Structures are given as C-alpha cells and as structure tokens.
Amino acid sequence: MQERRVRVALIGFGTVGSGVARLLLEQGSAIRERTGVAIELAAVVDTDATRPRPVALPPGLLTSDLDRVLNDESIEIGIELIGGTTVARQVQHRLLEAGKHVVTANKALLAEYGPELYVAARKADRCIAFEGSCAGGVPIILALRSGLTANRIRAMYGILNGTCNYILSNMTARNEDFHTALKEAQKKGYAEADPTLDIDGSDTAHKLAILGSLAFGCEIPYDAIPVEGIEGIAVEDIRYGLEMGYVIKLLAIGEREDSRISLRVHPAFIHRDTPLARVNGPFNAISVFGDAVGNTLFYGRGAGMMPTASAVVGDLVQVATGISQRLFETQRLTSVEQTRCLLEDIGGITSRFYVRIMAKDKPGVVATYGGILGKHGISISGALQHEGVGPDSTVPVVITTHPTQQANMTAALEELSRTDVISGEPACIRIVDIPEDQD
Amino acid sequence: MQERRVRVALIGFGTVGSGVARLLLEQGSAIRERTGVAIELAAVVDTDATRPRPVALPPGLLTSDLDRVLNDESIEIGIELIGGTTVARQVQHRLLEAGKHVVTANKALLAEYGPELYVAARKADRCIAFEGSCAGGVPIILALRSGLTANRIRAMYGILNGTCNYILSNMTARNEDFHTALKEAQKKGYAEADPTLDIDGSDTAHKLAILGSLAFGCEIPYDAIPVEGIEGIAVEDIRYGLEMGYVIKLLAIGEREDSRISLRVHPAFIHRDTPLARVNGPFNAISVFGDAVGNTLFYGRGAGMMPTASAVVGDLVQVATGISQRLFETQRLTSVEQTRCLLEDIGGITSRFYVRIMAKDKPGVVATYGGILGKHGISISGALQHEGVGPDSTVPVVITTHPTQQANMTAALEELSRTDVISGEPACIRIVDIPEDQD
Numbered sequence: 087m088q089e090r091r092v093r094v095a096l097i098g099f100g101t102v103g104s105g106v107a108r109l110l111l112e113q114g115s116a117i118r119e120r121t122g123v124a125i126e127l128a129a130v131v132d133t134d135a136t137r138p139r140p141v142a143l144p145p146g147l148l149t150s151d152l153d154r155v156l157n158d159e160s161i162e163i164g165i166e167l168i169g170g171t172t173v174a175r176q177v178q179h180r181l182l183e184a185g186k187h188v189v190t191a192n193k194a195l196l197a198e199y200g201p202e203l204y205v206a207a208r209k210a211d212r213c214i215a216f217e218g219s220c221a222g223g224v225p226i227i228l229a230l231r232s233g234l235t236a237n238r239i240r241a242m243y244g245i246l247n248g249t250c251n252y253i254l255s256n257m258t259a260r261n262e263d264f265h266t267a268l269k270e271a272q273k274k275g276y277a278e279a280d281p282t283l284d285i286d287g288s289d290t291a292h293k294l295a296i297l298g299s300l301a302f303g304c305e306i307p308y309d310a311i312p313v314e315g316i317e318g319i320a321v322e323d324i325r326y327g328l329e330m331g332y333v334i335k336l337l338a339i340g341e342r343e344d345s346r347i348s349l350r351v352h353p354a355f356i357h358r359d360t361p362l363a364r365v366n367g368p369f370n371a372i373s374v375f376g377d378a379v380g381n382t383l384f385y386g387r388g389a390g391m392m393p394t395a396s397a398v399v400g401d402l403v404q405v406a407t408g409i410s411q412r413l414f415e416t417q418r419l420t421s422v423e424q425t426r427c428l429l430e431d432i433g434g435i436t437s438r439f440y441v442r443i444m445a446k447d448k449p450g451v452v453a454t455y456g457g458i459l460g461k462h463g464i465s466i467s468g469a470l471q472h473e474g475v476g477p478d479s480t481v482p483v484v485i486t487t488h489p490t491q492q493a494n495m496t497a498a499l500e501e502l503s504r505t506d507v508i509s510g511e512p513a514c515i516r517i518v519d520i521p522e523d524q525d
Numbered sequence: 526m527q528e529r530r531v532r533v534a535l536i537g538f539g540t541v542g543s544g545v546a547r548l549l550l551e552q553g554s555a556i557r558e559r560t561g562v563a564i565e566l567a568a569v570v571d572t573d574a575t576r577p578r579p580v581a582l583p584p585g586l587l588t589s590d591l592d593r594v595l596n597d598e599s600i601e602i603g604i605e606l607i608g609g610t611t612v613a614r615q616v617q618h619r620l621l622e623a624g625k626h627v628v629t630a631n632k633a634l635l636a637e638y639g640p641e642l643y644v645a646a647r648k649a650d651r652c653i654a655f656e657g658s659c660a661g662g663v664p665i666i667l668a669l670r671s672g673l674t675a676n677r678i679r680a681m682y683g684i685l686n687g688t689c690n691y692i693l694s695n696m697t698a699r700n701e702d703f704h705t706a707l708k709e710a711q712k713k714g715y716a717e718a719d720p721t722l723d724i725d726g727s728d729t730a731h732k733l734a735i736l737g738s739l740a741f742g743c744e745i746p747y748d749a750i751p752v753e754g755i756e757g758i759a760v761e762d763i764r765y766g767l768e769m770g771y772v773i774k775l776l777a778i779g780e781r782e783d784s785r786i787s788l789r790v791h792p793a794f795i796h797r798d799t800p801l802a803r804v805n806g807p808f809n810a811i812s813v814f815g816d817a818v819g820n821t822l823f824y825g826r827g828a829g830m831m832p833t834a835s836a837v838v839g840d841l842v843q844v845a846t847g848i849s850q851r852l853f854e855t856q857r858l859t860s861v862e863q864t865r866c867l868l869e870d871i872g873g874i875t876s877r878f879y880v881r882i883m884a885k886d887k888p889g890v891v892a893t894y895g896g897i898l899g900k901h902g903i904s905i906s907g908a909l910q911h912e913g914v915g916p917d918s919t920v921p922v923v924i925t926t927h928p929t930q931q932a933n934m935t936a937a938l939e940e941l942s943r944t945d946v947i948s949g950e951p952a953c954i955r956i957v958d959i960p961e962d963q964d
Binding site for chain 2: 229234380381395
C-alpha cells in the first residue's frame with residue numbers, strides 16, 4: 087500500500103491547538119507507522135504570535151496570515167480550533183471555499199450553524215469532521231455514525247460537561263456548596279475564568295444538538311433544546327437525594343418515541359446503581375440504547391488538551407484516508423431525505439420529580455402539601471422527613487413523585503408557593519430513570 | 526448522493542445468523558435511509574434446512590449449496606457465521622477466492638488463522654471485517670482501528686466473556702459455588718451445553734489476540750497467550766477478596782512497556798472502585814489507555830443474537846461504503862512493517878497476589894508462612910484472619926502481597942505446600958491494579 091501524505095494547517099493555537107501541534111510534531115512518525123498517513127503541519131495561524139505555548143514550533147510555521155493557508159494549494163485540511171461562532175464561522179467558510187476539508191472541535195459553531203456549514207462543504211465537495219466537538223477523545227461520533235449504524239437509537243443519556251461533573255462530584259463527595267466547588271474547579275483548571283457556558287448548560291446542549299442529530303438522523307435546532315444549568319443546586323438537596331438512593335448529574339437526554347423526539351439538558355437525580363452515576367470528576371460518559379445492540383456506554387476524559395487533540399488527529403487520519411468523506415456523504419443523505427424531528431415541548435415531557443419544601447412548624451402542612459399535589463394529579467412515591475426543627479422554625483420535607491407531566495408539576499409548585507405553610511420557594515429536581523438492561 | 530446497493534450471502538444460519546437475517550429483513554429500509562446502503566440478502570447457506578429459526582426467510586433463500594453463492598457474481602459479501610476453525614476456514618478462503626469480501630464474527634478462526642486469511646484477502650484484493658468477533662455490538666474494533674488511532678495504546682483491560690462474567694457475578698452476589706452458578710448460566714442461555722471454551726478462558730484469549738494485534742500493531746500468536754480459566758475459583762476466596770475491597774473478574778490484559786508487550790488471560794481481583802469492577806452479568810467492557818486520550822471505557826452486551834448482529838450489519842455497511850477496505854489497508858501496512866511483538870513470558874510478569882492457606886491449628890504457622898514468602902523476596906501488603914477454627918481444625922489465613930514476579934510466587938507456593946503447617950494446596954489469585962486516571 088502507498089503511504090498517504092497530507093499537509094494540514096492549524097488555525098487557532100490555544101490549548102487544544104497546542105495539543106494537536108504536539109501530537110503531530112512528537113508522534114508524527116509513530117502515527118505514520120500505525121495508519122499509513124504522514125501528516126505534515128504546514129502552518130499554524132494565530133493572531134497572537136508571542137504568547138508562550140507548551141509546544142515549540144519549528145521556525146516559520148506560526149503566522150497571523152490566514153491567506154497564507156488559503157492560497158497554498160498543497161494544504162488539504164484546515165483545522166479550526168478558534169472556538170466561538172463569529173471568526174470561526176468565517177474561517178470555516180473560507181477554508182471550504184478554498185477547497186480545504188475542515189476538521190474542528192467547535193461544538194458551539196456546529197450546533198448553531200452546522201446545517202449552513204454542511205451545505206457549504208457539500209457545495210465545495212469537501213467534508214467537515216468534528217469528533218473533537220463532543221466528549222474529548224471518546225470516539226462517540228464515529229460510533230453513532232458508523233459502528234452502531236445497524237441500530238435505530240432509542241435513547242441517549244450523556245454526561246457531556248467535565249466542569250459541571252467535577253463540581254457536582256465534589257458537592258456530592260465533600261458536601262461543598264456550589265461556589266466553593268466552582269472555585270476548586272477553576273483552581274484545578276477544569277473551569278474557565280468565565281464558566282457561564284459550562285454551568286448554565288449551554289455547552290452540554292451544543293453537544294446534545296450534535297449527537298442528537300447523528301443519533302436520530304435529523305436536524306436539531308439548537309435553540310429548541312430546553313436547558314437548565316447547575317447553579318441553583320443546593321448541597322442539602324444533593325444530600326437528601328443520596329439518602330434516597332440518587333446521585334445528581336447534569337444530563338443531556340435524547341429519547342425517541344415513534345417519530346417524536348425529546349431532547350433536553352438539566353440537572354437530574356439518577357439511581358446510584360446506574361453506570362452513569364459512577365462517572366465522577368472531569369470524566370464524560372454517554373449511554374446509548376440501540377434496538378439491536380441494547381445498552382452501550384462510552385466513557386473517557388471529556389475535554390482537555392491531549393484528549394481533544396486525540397480526536398482531532400484521529401479525524402485528520404480519517405479525512406486523509408477518505409473515511410470522513412464517506413461518513414459525511416451519509417449525513418448528507420439523511421439530512422436531505424428526512425424531515426425535521428418533531429421536538430417534544432418541555433411542558434409535555436413526563437418525569438418523576440424530587441421536591442423539597444421548608445415546612446413551617448405548624449399543623450396542616452402535610453394535608454396542604456399532599457392536597458395540592460393530589461389536585462394536580464401528582465402521586466407521591468417516597469418521602470423523607472427528619473425529626474427536629476431548624477433554627478428558623480422550619481423543617482425540610484422531601485418527597486419523590488411518580489411520573490407526571492412537567493406542566494402539572496409547574497402548576498403545583500406555583501400553588502404551593504402561595505400557601506402559608508411553607509417558607510421560601512420549593513426546590514424541585516427531575517428524577518430520570520435510565521432504562522435497565524441488566525441480565 | 527447515489528444510493529449504494531449490495532447483495533450479500535449469509536453462511537451459517539444459527540443464533541447470530543438468525544439475528545443478521547432478522548435485521549436485514551425487518552430493518553432493511555430503515556438502514557437504507559440511515560446509511561444510503563441497500564443491503565439485499567441474496568442467499569442463506571446452512572447444512573440444516575429444516576431446524577426452526579426465530580426468523581422467517583422468503584422462499585428460495587435457504588440453501589445447503591455454497592456454490593450457489595460462490596458462482597453468483599452479483600453477491601459481493603459473504604457473511605461467515607459458521608464458527609469454529611475447520612469448515613469456516615475453508616469457507617472464508619473460498620469466498621475470498623471467489624472475489625467476495627468477508628464479514629465474520631468468528632474470533633477463534635481469526636485468532637488462530639488470521640494472518641493466513643489476511644494474506645489471502647490481500648491477494649484477492651478483498652477485505653475481512655470482524656467487528657462482531659469481540660464484545661458483541663460494542664464498536665471496540667472500530668475505536669481501536671480508527672477513533673483512537675492518534676494514540677499509542679499503553680494498556681488494555683477487558684471483560685470479554687459474558688458467560689464467565691455472569692457466573693462470577695452470581696458467585697459474588699449470591700455466594701453461589703461455581704457449579705451452581707454455571708447451571709444457572711446454562712438455564713438462562715448464557716452458557717453453551719459445553720461451556721469449555723468459555724470457562725477455560727480460550728474464548729477470552731481469542732478476543733485478546735484480535736484486540737491486542739490492533740491495539741499494539743503487531744501479530745499476536747494466539748498460542749503464546751498464557752490463559753487460566755475460572756473453574757478453580759472457590760466462593761470463599763471471592764468472599765475474602767470482597768472483605769479486602771476486591772471484586773473478581775476474568776480479565777484479558779494487554780500491557781506495553783517500550784517494545785515489550787505482555788498479554789494474558791486469568792481470573793483477577795480488581796479494586797471494587799475500578800469502573801470494570803461494576804460490570805456485572807452478561808455484559809462486556811474494555812478499558813483502553815492511550816497516551817493522548819487517557820483512560821477510556823467501552824461497555825455493552827458482549828454476545829447474543831441481536832448485539833452481535835448489530836456489529837455484523839454495521840460491518841456490511843462499512844464494506845459497502847468502502848470504509849472497511851481503508852481500515853484493512855492500514856492493518857496490512859502495520860503487519861508488513863512491524864516485527865512480531867516481544868511477548869513477555871508469564872514467569873517474568875510482575876503482579877500482586879492474593880493467597881489463602883488453610884493453616885493447621887498449631888504454633889509456628891505465621892513464622893513458617895512469613896519466612897517462606899520473605900525468602901522468595903515477597904512482601905505482604907495486607908492480611909485477614911478471622912478468629913475461630915473450622916471443623917477440620919484448620920483456619921483460613923489470607924494475605925495480599927506487594928508486586929512480585931510470578932516465578933517467585935510459584936516457587937514460594939511450592940515450598941509452602943511441602944510444609945506441615947498447612948492443609949491442602951494454597952489458593953492463589955492475581956491482583957491487578959488498573960491504573961487510575963481520575964481527577
């Protein structure tokens with residue numbers, strides 16, 4: 087077999103870009119031996135040419151001039167690692183127009199402008215490969231596009247943001263409050279200085295839009311995904327949940343029932359014996375249920391310099407050998423032939439719930455509480471109330487419910503807040519029963 | 526994009542064959558929509574045309590005449606699901622000679638005669654795809670060949686036999702002895718009437734030979750893999766191991782240190798907090814450590830009609846779209862260019878050990894025991910001895926050791942058996958410390 091040589095350019099020389107450069111420069115010959123593909127790093131484009139990076143580039147490689155890449159016909163692949171949805175979007179368009187394949191880890195851009203970019207890629211007869219956009223180095227996109235392709239995917243449950251999982255794991259294991267755990271995550275380098283996109287759930291929703299469109303074979307409008315973040319989670323609810331057998335995770339959920347697809351991102355209690363419940367710290371995991379394969383789970387580091395670089399360089403090899411183009415053609419076929427999914431409205435979604443109220447120390451609390459839930463057709467599956475009254479004369483009363491529609495729960499909580507038997511707002515967290523496939 | 530049409534023939538109409546036929550007949554149009562590949566089942570070959578199967582074939586499809594397939598030039602892919610290493614080997618050769626690609630789930634054949642068949646495939650300019658040979662529908666082979674290709678794989682730890690895992694899980698959870706748990710596995714359909722290849726570790730070793738050759742990029746001579754099965758595991762050792770924090774699994778282990786590769790299959794105690802320790806029942810899982818990606822884990826049903834059919838039909842799509850050929854070319858490159866691995870001899874492997882002796886109720890036991898271990902350079906890391914003496918006046922004394930060479934432990938156990946302070950043979954189980962990659 088002939089060795090395949092390919093010249094590539096890196097656009098964006100930040101953390102992941104440095105990892106990609108390091109892999110190509112330090113492991114290039116080993117990768118060539120393993121794959122038959124010699125990847126030559128022809129240029130690195132970044133507006134900042136002076137900031138120190140953890141990898142030393144050969145002289146002359148670093149430039150701030152994108153045109154040097156666009157005008158060099160020998161460069162076949164552009165690796166867009168700028169991030170964000172403004173400059174990166176223009177760069178991907180210009181790369182495609184210049185006849186280059188695009189490899190990227192930019193989940194926000196693909197979630198929000200994917201269809202537009204895919205059309206541009208087809209027009210240019212080039213492909214976009216994006217394994218690095220979800221779950222770091224875990225090849226979940228390849229699994230969905232190729233390995234599990236004989237399956238109709240029924241459901242998918244993912245822990246897709248390492249920052250949130252690190253924070254929630256520490257809140258759970260060390261009884262820390264949210265802000266202490268967030269600071270620890272920032273100190274460890276797991277959270278950005280501005281962690282908004284992580285903790286408000288947007289980053290997870292970006293990844294769910296990408297994975298959902300591959301799993302369910304349709305375009306997912308990113309802004310149609312209901313999203314809740316983790317900032318409002320109180321450590322006492324994590325503790326009570328644990329007592330009742332549940333662990334809290336920020337979950338990306340995709341479920342299919344006939345032609346209806348439900349996608350959502352929110353904090354959720356899952357049973358402690360579920361494999362996903364044991365995914366701790368900065369790790370990611372995705373459970374995928376297929377009609378033939380049953381339950382599968384994919385686990386690994388969800389972000390970081392080298393794990394994401396592993397995915398990006400894997401994509402470079404797949405583009406060089408033509409595999410990415412074949413998979414991109416399939417995506418074309420499904421997006422052309424299938425209509426948009428029927429996305430379930432959040433109000434119509436059925437779920438179990440965990441609810442905590444701070445009950446005032448007076449008679450009639452349980453009757454009022456139970457009466458309001460009953461009126462809205464919500465039945466109670468479990469309850470927890472420790473003896474003793476707190477310093478403000480309130481006592482936490484925790485219940486879990488049987489499945490009910492979100493709309494019923496919202497109405498019941500509103501009515502509860504207006505009564506005089508509870509203090510403050512009730513805390514409410516969804517319970518997700520991930521289907522069992524044991525034995 | 527043009528739809529791709531491909532005619533395939535199934536050879537071997539047993540459990541997995543029935544699953545493949547069912548997927549193709551019942552899900553064919555959904556698979557065509559998802560992948561752009563229309564797979565037409567052109568013939569099903571089996572010597573037994575009368576046995577009832579869980580799927581109804583259209584009339585005229587079932588035949589006992591392989592030549593009907595070999596002589597039909599419109600059939601591009603032969604799916605060999607006969608199993609075993611005799612007839613199947615001839616069938617694969619004849620399919621390749623007739624110019625057909627081969628898709629198979631036959632681990633024994635590929636582990637023992639893989640190189641011979643790969644040469645034949647290259648000569649015929651055809652490929653062999655074998656995702657179904659390991660871990661059922663979990664796309665671990667695709668991950669190793671493609672998704673993780675930017676990584677030098679450092680180590681791999683797998684639970685690859687569902688029968689053994691089901692038996693060991695039940696011995697652990699229910700305190701059952703081996704034979705009771707085996708009968709239960711047979712009743713549930715997880716063990717064959719003759720379960721020898723499963724419980725003696727051969728099936729796991731077959732899979733390790735295949736996965737190891739892909740992970741480490743070299744030919745693995747199957748018969749060079751040291752193998753121990755689970756038949757000798759006593760339920761009391763499982764119980765004592767649990768007390769010390771360990772869970773027993775039949776492990777496939779592949780480790781690389783520079784150019785030396787160590788491969789082995791044996792029962793092992795692993796720490797109960799290791800993700801693999803929580804893989805129960807008939808499930809499989811593989812932990813793969815790559816130098817860039819870190820720790821990854823792939824989990825799912827390791828066998829059975831539909832999970833394996835999921836992998837086989839996934840391969841059909843990959844052959845039809847040309848992806849399998851690209852990956853098969855890579856395999857050619859590595860096997861041509863790389864030398865055989867330096868396979869570590871089992872005697873040279875360093876491990877921790879769990880040892881249980883039945884000590885006679887007399888003075889000097891600990892001194893003798895400790896003296897012999899010390900003489901062979903083995904130091905003790907933990908010990909467990911419950912008070913009280915059994916009905917035969919012996920008492921179980923359990924110790925765990927620090928890492929030592931297998932050869933030292935073998936010599937110490939021999940010497941121990943010859944002393945007069947213990948009764949019977951010592952029980953000895955390796956402890957495998959799967960590297961942590963948390964936080």
